[in-house]
Amino acid sequence: MGKEAIKVERRGAVFEVTLDRPKANAIDNETSRAMGDIFAGFRDDPSLHVAIVTGGTGRFFSAGWDLKAAAEGVRPDSDYGVGGFGGLQELPGLNKPVIAAVNGMAVGGGFELALSCDIILASDQARFALPEIKAGTLADAATVKLPKRMPYHVAMELLLVGRWMEVEEAKHWGVVNEIVPHDQLMPRAREVADLLAAGPQLVFAAIKEVARTAENRTFQETMDLINGGKLATVQRLYNSADQLEGAKAFAAKRGPEWKGQ
Template sequence: MGSVEFEKRGRVAVVTLDEPTKLNAISMGIREGVIESLARIQADDEIRVGILTGRGDKAFCAGADISTFPATPEQARSFIADVLPVLEAPERCRKPLIAAVNGMAFGGGFELAIACDFILASERARFGVPEIQLGLLPGFALLRLHDIVGRPKAKELSMLGEPIDAAEAVRLGIALRTVEHDKLLDEAMAFADKLAGKPHMAVQMAKSFYNRGLGGDDMRYAVDAFPFLFQTDDVKEGVAAFRAKRKPEFK
């Protein structure tokens, strides 16, 4: 199923992003696997809850795969049009989803996590939207983050691009709670089992109610607006510096 492992444990499905050598970055295989897995969760009446996590101890998902980054505004528009449906897919799934964040959740990985209904964070987890370091801004997070942490903090996170730890993520309301790293999946399963034991129609209606109004015009705006940043020299410098592992010199 793409670069994603799908495991059914009774009434719970565990979806594991499975490219640890690339820090589970959002490759084509990861994208396809996430979409297919969530469709499978939605279609299977026996599955009540889904868990998303990452393979390995370093990363839940490190964000975009820079090696396949678009080079022109036209390519950027196609890229964001392909990626945004993946990042918002957890919101559109009728069933509750838990992100078990086992390591870094940066950029698109952070966005995939906040699109889930709950985040349980390993004590080793780190969260951030570092796109500003490439001369860019987050796409999906720009539409959602201020509703979670408030506008000033969302601006700070987006404009500075500095990561926060798991405890700060809980304080800001991004993550539900932190757990010991080695017990993360067990804790996520225990939480999922509790949810699975509740009246499933009421749970699904609660998700639908709280998520009402998401999507729509703001998504189309993100697809249309994001590519314009790729016309700037700062993006070329930011991407080149990232690949060369040096500090960018923005003009």
């Protein structure tokens, strides 16, 4: 199905991506490659500032890897496309905010897709699970990310047992930012997206690059890269008109006018 399974909508500087592949919004290789192309287009379009990713109508945000494809012999480690599985988690140079609006069950790779976003808003009907252990395979991205996002022993229990985590528990451990009544999820996601779309895009880009750079480095190694002018987004920010505008607006006690320059 590829791009037919993905609905996109531009709303000003906000880009909405809906995975709509009934019944469970599962992701096969073709869909993953299409998602990668779509998110790469978002990354490369200067008129787009923030993205929202959500699931189509139904009970699922995403069931993750398409096990029907796996049963037919399609390997889950074959070509996922430019962004890796789901188009986001390995997409290079993505320095714009992405919001996950988790509207239902986020299972396996669907949970990993949400973890690839910067902010996770969850419906009160959302649930999370990593059942790969029951299918005899590895939840690879979740195994890397989840023990860094919540207490190690809880993360390992989810990975080793494959149990369900209710949305309240996910909020308790800080895995989701906010629980929203189901019918208010997209309005709330758009409210947050509009706030970010009006913000300082050069600062957001620098934040994302610094955070990504720091994942596998010590504090001092990262600071040395920043202070040594080795991070392109930071250098662009420090030499920008927006940096000066921010200082002027603060001194004048007025709202800044961000130009992205």
